Amino acid sequence: MAKTIDQYFDDLRGTRVWRSVFRSGTGSSTLKRALAVQQNVFLHLFSTKVRTRMLSFSATWYLGTLTLGTFLILVATGIPLMFYYHPSVPQAYADTKDLQFVVSSGLFLRNLHRWSAHAMVFLVFAHMFKVFYRGAYRAPREFNWVIGVILLLMTLLLSYTGYLLPWDQLAYWAITVGSNIASAVPVIGEKIHFLLLGGNAVNANALLRFYVLHCMILPLTAMFFVAIHFWRIRKDGGLYSHDSEPATVRAKVQTSASTSATPAKEGQ
Amino acid sequence: MADSKDFIAGVDSNAKKSPRRIVFITRRTSAQVKAETEDQLQTFPEVLFRAAVAVMTLAVVLVWIALLFNAPLEGLADPSHTPNPAKAPWYFLGLQEMLHYFPPVVAGVMVPGLVVMALIVIPYFKVNIEADGLFLKDRQRRLRIFYVVATVLSLFLLLFKVYAALVPTLIMVGVMLVAAQSSPQSPSAFRRYLAGRPLSYWVMTWFLFELVVLTAIGTFFRGPGWAFVLPWQGS
Secondary structure: OOOOHHHHHHHHHHOHHHHHHOOOOOOOOHHHHHHHHHOOOOHHHOOOEEEHHHHOHHHHOOHHHHHHHHHHHHHHHHHHHHHOOOOOOOHHHHHHHHHHHOOOOHHHHHHHHHHHHHHHHHHHHHHHHHHHHHOOOOOOOHHHHHHHHHHHHHHHHHHHHHHHOOOEHHHHHHHHHHHHHHHOOOOOHHHHHHHHHOOOOOOHHHHHHHHHHHHHHHHHHHHHHHHHHHHHHHHOOOOOOHHHOHHHHHHHHHHHHHHOOOOOOOOO | OOOHHHHOOOOOOOOOOOOOOOOOOOOOOOOOOOOOOOOEEEHHHHHHHHHHHHHHHHHHHHHHHHHHOOOOOOOEOOOOOOOOOOOOOHHHHHHHHHHHHOOHHHHHHHHHHHHHHHHHHHHHOHHHHOOOOOOOOOHHHHHHHHHHHHHHHHHHHHHOOOHHHHHHHHHHHHHHHHHHOOOOOOOOHHHHHHHOOOHHHHHHHHHHHHHHHHHHHHHHOEOHHHOEOOHHHOO
């Protein structure tokens, strides 16, 4: 009798090599499926089970997942773009022109990177407002909200530093306008402005700084916080955590109101 | 050679060599299991599959956009030639619009600083945890405070001629007045909804409204010299 594809796959998962790579082993029992998540260095950030309610589209609109998706697309397109790019003046502009007209699929790579970056900024904002209106920042998930605000700032910085890299008029003046705001900080404004740009105006030093921040420091920092962000979802009890549900919160507020000295009990 | 002490939890055990944990269970404490009665699903494969579908759908949409629309690329950067207007990336245009009305230290430093601070402290303030409608409890006092805050804010925006921020503020004040006149027993579903909104909802919605309006004005309605233009009258 001919084997099905599933059976071949099961055989593959039973081989010594496969088992040495993936610790969870074969089988599709509930235990094995739980182990597939728990025993994987990346997936173990997530819990092995989630509440069914969380999967409905209206619960999250998948905004966090989609934000991660844009981030992955940005990494995947950003690395090949780096192969064709020199962060120097005026070579950076020539490289961008080459990406448009010479490099195979260069135009597509740059387009996809650019539009995904805009999409990511938009999705991060959307994600934040969705989490707020769901009340998902309530205890015990307060600190994950704070990490989320940090990630919002990270995203804005990533987008902003990437904005300068094509070294065209649009990039140059957008960064000039933005960085001039730093000068408005009282007392140390000029110092911050100088530190940011490596000079008193946007120049070759600024381009190099923005390049290093955009391609190295900020993505690594963002990944660090993203890992904590995901891990905290599991540690704080997951989506629809009982403690942060409006009904629980209402009950708690009532108890504290009725036990406190102030006789404010007209609320139902 | 096994040390026999490995198997004895005695008071004389050396914690520096082999740390042990001893649990004391008194009569009044007992193990408790928090009951979770909700339906649950396994992350693998259900959740991961859906996440993969969501990300792939997004990728398809973005690839289509990338194939159809080219990213902008202007001439080589020229420090001696300032374009008019010089605009920041779109997500900062709300701030740039504020810079048009207020000095840089207010619009560029204080406002974004306060916004970030406010966002960070949201989960730590009791008023944001409350899930009850703003005007349902302590109604008279809260209405008085609301009138004062709304009047001061509107006058402030009027004084600085920030009409772009004043109009959304007045609309929000109007909606909140409707909310104040609504009750959870109202026959209209919309008014029941408004009556149940807590203070944090109103503040955040006002912020979102202002953010969208100011960003849209900065993006589409500002021309040379930051003068008001209609989008289709662009240069």
